[in-house]
Amino acid sequence: MTATDGYLGFASGVLNDVYDYTIEMWLRRGAVGSIGAYLYHRSDLDALDHTGDYVGIWPAGGGANLFLYDGGADVIATGPTVLDTAAWYYVAVQREGDFVTVYLNGEIEIPATYMPLREGTKWSDGTWAFAGRTDMPELAQRLDGNLDEIAIYNRVLSPSVLQAHYAAATGSAGNYAATVLADQPEAYWRLEEPQAMGGEVALDASGNGNDFTYHKAPSRTGEGDDIGPRLPLFAGFPDDNRSPSLTGGPLIATDGYLGIPTGVASGTNDYTIELWFRPTALGDLGAYLYHRRDPAAPSNTGDYLGLTRDGGVIKLFVYDGGAAANALGVSPITLGQWHHVALARAGNTVTVYLNGAVDIPATSVPPRPGTQWTAGTWAFGGRNDQPALPQRFTGNLDEIVIFDAPLSQERILAHYRAAAVQTGGTALAIELSAGNVVISWPATPDSFVLESSPGLAPANWVPVSATVVDEGGLRKVTFPPGATHEFFRLRR
Numbered sequence: 001m002t003a004t005d006g007y008l009g010f011a012s013g014v015l016n017d018v019y020d021y022t023i024e025m026w027l028r029r030g031a032v033g034s035i036g037a038y039l040y041h042r043s044d045l046d047a048l049d050h051t052g053d054y055v056g057i058w059p060a061g062g063g064a065n066l067f068l069y070d071g072g073a074d075v076i077a078t079g080p081t082v083l084d085t086a087a088w089y090y091v092a093v094q095r096e097g098d099f100v101t102v103y104l105n106g107e108i109e110i111p112a113t114y115m116p117l118r119e120g121t122k123w124s125d126g127t128w129a130f131a132g133r134t135d136m137p138e139l140a141q142r143l144d145g146n147l148d149e150i151a152i153y154n155r156v157l158s159p160s161v162l163q164a165h166y167a168a169a170t171g172s173a174g175n176y177a178a179t180v181l182a183d184q185p186e187a188y189w190r191l192e193e194p195q196a197m198g199g200e201v202a203l204d205a206s207g208n209g210n211d212f213t214y215h216k217a218p219s220r221t222g223e224g225d226d227i228g229p230r231l232p233l234f235a236g237f238p239d240d241n242r243s244p245s246l247t248g249g250p251l252i253a254t255d256g257y258l259g260i261p262t263g264v265a266s267g268t269n270d271y272t273i274e275l276w277f278r279p280t281a282l283g284d285l286g287a288y289l290y291h292r293r294d295p296a297a298p299s300n301t302g303d304y305l306g307l308t309r310d311g312g313v314i315k316l317f318v319y320d321g322g323a324a325a326n327a328l329g330v331s332p333i334t335l336g337q338w339h340h341v342a343l344a345r346a347g348n349t350v351t352v353y354l355n356g357a358v359d360i361p362a363t364s365v366p367p368r369p370g371t372q373w374t375a376g377t378w379a380f381g382g383r384n385d386q387p388a389l390p391q392r393f394t395g396n397l398d399e400i401v402i403f404d405a406p407l408s409q410e411r412i413l414a415h416y417r418a419a420a421v422q423t424g425g426t427a428l429a430i431e432l433s434a435g436n437v438v439i440s441w442p443a444t445p446d447s448f449v450l451e452s453s454p455g456l457a458p459a460n461w462v463p464v465s466a467t468v469v470d471e472g473g474l475r476k477v478t479f480p481p482g483a484t485h486e487f488f489r490l491r492r
Helices: 158-169 178-179 407-419
Strands: 009-011 023-030 037-043 053-059 065-069 089-096 099-104 107-114 126-131 143-153 187-189 244-245 270-279 287-292 301-312 311-319 339-346 347-356 355-364 376-381 394-403 431-432 436-442 449-453 469-472 474-479 487-491
Touching: 009 107, 023 037, 023 158, 053 089, 089 158, 089 270, 089 355, 126 143, 126 436, 158 178, 178 407, 270 287, 270 407, 287 394, 301 339, 311 347, 339 407, 339 469, 347 407, 376 394
Parallel strands: none
Antiparallel strands: 009 126, 023 089, 023 143, 037 053, 037 126, 053 065, 089 099, 099 107, 187 394, 244 394, 270 339, 270 394, 287 301, 287 376, 301 311, 339 347, 347 355, 431 436, 436 474, 449 487, 469 474
């Protein structure tokens, strides 16, 4: 035991004189001696001994439990979980003022505990020791085991973000919410609130408290058309994921919108917004997915993202309130189908992504004169100026997320992939209903055409002429049974 042996390492210049923090790491312990071992110690090397923040493993009752220590005579607090030697654990520690909280595998292990800094504590050099303590090198309290993925933040992360970090590492490549939360959004509305709960508030899952009020109680039954992307077609979502349905009107100042939150990314020019949408109809003047504009700003200012028709084909478009759309997307948007869209603004440049791919390349869209974003106001499902225009969105919106910085395409694509969209093996369901044949298949992000053939040797596949109807996440065709047998298939 010498002053520098046995440690993983010392980091310096990290959060100099910053009081509140979060540290997280992965731990696999080995043997624990009779006086315990330390995961980390936060204290400058020239501070008094027995000062700073210590977190370690304590042999409580012959076990091995996490513990808090401030350098005094006694351990401050221990956790209830006995750590196995063969398992990896995710550990996060947060200091907020004079209180310290410890999390194990995303859940609270040691609740917020009063632990003010002792006299003589010094953090001006930003020094941290990993796998030991920076003082008392002669004590046999080095960690026997493994540490990995150590991260330090200059703030207290929300419990939902810590849970997301843990979930993202534990086989959740397909856990959409965890993947999104791991990138620390400014706001994240999952839109899961059932109407039966009696409230009309869309809760912010980011932990930042950016709730908003649903306007005019959009339908959220969780059945029929009120369902979001969900299992089995979207393995990254639960099989009961719901989504509010919007009818596109009526056309007065507050109706027809999903909601209008305020105080989100206030005064921030750069941002990313992403959401899932399923349009079921589109009027001649198009419709808006969102509009970012403060109510006090002039009309026809701010950022707009919407849907329009280009030669009969529905496409995304970006608009700044001027005489015409600034740019059109290249990919067709299919009614009745779920799509993932993200818009990132960096300075005067806007880029739009559809299902993780660039749909509108970086386009110059400088904010028009009079644009105001200081109140952080966003309208979902319409524009928050010109309320008489019939440009409300008709269909479903879900999983709306706002970040206070432009995300890279890599992160946006990671979010889309976390939805685990199932595009292969789409099966047909055939049933008789009221004397008619009903054929249905999931409304996946791939576009399919239903074809029929009277035989297979040889096959003569032709498109089925019956009208395709979108209903409850399925595409259906209905027709009377024929005099002879027929074969059916889906073709992309």
